[in-house]
Amino acid sequence: KAGVTQTPRYLIKTRGQQVTLSCSPISGHRSVSWYQQTPGQGLQFLFEYFSETQRNKGNFPGRFSGRQFSNSRSEMNVSTLELGDSALYLCASSSYTDYGYTFGSGTRLTVV
Amino acid sequence: SQELEQSPQSLIVQEGKNLTINCTSSKTLYGLYWYKQKYGEGLIFLMMLQKGGEEKSHEKITAKLDEKKQQSSLHITASQPSHAGIYLCGAGSRGTASKLTFGTGTRLQVTL
Numbered sequence: 001k002a003g004v005t006q007t008p009r010y011l012i013k014t015r016g017q018q019v020t021l022s023c024s025p026i027s028g029h030r031s032v033s034w035y036q037q038t039p040g041q042g043l044q045f046l047f048e049y050f051s052e053t054q055r056n057k058g059n060f061p062g063r064f065s066g067r068q069f070s071n072s073r074s075e076m077n078v079s080t081l082e083l084g085d086s087a088l089y090l091c092a093s094s095s096y097t098d099y100g101y102t103f104g105s106g107t108r109l110t111v112v
Numbered sequence: 113s114q115e116l117e118q119s120p121q122s123l124i125v126q127e128g129k130n131l132t133i134n135c136t137s138s139k140t141l142y143g144l145y146w147y148k149q150k151y152g153e154g155l156i157f158l159m160m161l162q163k164g165g166e167e168k169s170h171e172k173i174t175a176k177l178d179e180k181k182q183q184s185s186l187h188i189t190a191s192q193p194s195h196a197g198i199y200l201c202g203a204g205s206r207g208t209a210s211k212l213t214f215g216t217g218t219r220l221q222v223t224l
Contacts, residue, residue, distance in 0.1 A: 043214040056211040090154055103155040
């Protein structure tokens with residue numbers, strides 16, 4: 001059974017650019033959550049999607065957005081990148097929102 | 113908002129020794145999740161505790177939830193180099209895992 005797949009694994013972008021990260025959940029999982037991990041702030045919740053609907057959102061500016069497709073694959077987008085957006089972005093999926101989540105290996109974004 | 117404090121922040125133990133990591137919440141715990149992370153990689157789900165007094169074990173790792181104390185502990189027996197990594201506790205809002213608040217993590221090193 002394939003795990004949660006995140007692409008790309010590494011990304012370098014310039015300030016002001018935008019970026020799209022992709023997450024393919026485990027087959028059959030309908031809930032996808034996104035987290036940002038930085039040395040200073042630790043792991044912080046970005047948003048959660050279930051059946052193409054955003055159910056929860058963390059305290060991040062509007063530059064951070066996401067969506068989920070009918071096949072449960074999810075993307076997150078960050079517009080007008082800032083240096084502080086450099087982080088490991090983790091995606092996690094679950095079959096139900098009250099079960100444990102399986103995390104992907106993450107996308108490491110570096111903004112220069 | 114809920115905050116999770118983990119102690120100790122880092123730990124160096126000799127192979128074969130036992131160790132305990134604590135996770136204390138600022139609010140009532142409805143569910144507590146333990147994850148392990150290798151540096152720069154995704155999180156590996158270890159255990160989920162949902163009821164006060166609940167105790168779960170997997171191989172040499174045991175986790176307990178003390179709801180009254182708003183605390184959970186993770187105990188590793190006879191540590192091995194494979195146990196090295198960062199241990200993170202996460203608490204869901206109202207018992208769900210869809211929007212986890214994570215602790216700051218405990219970095220474990222196991223020496224030979």
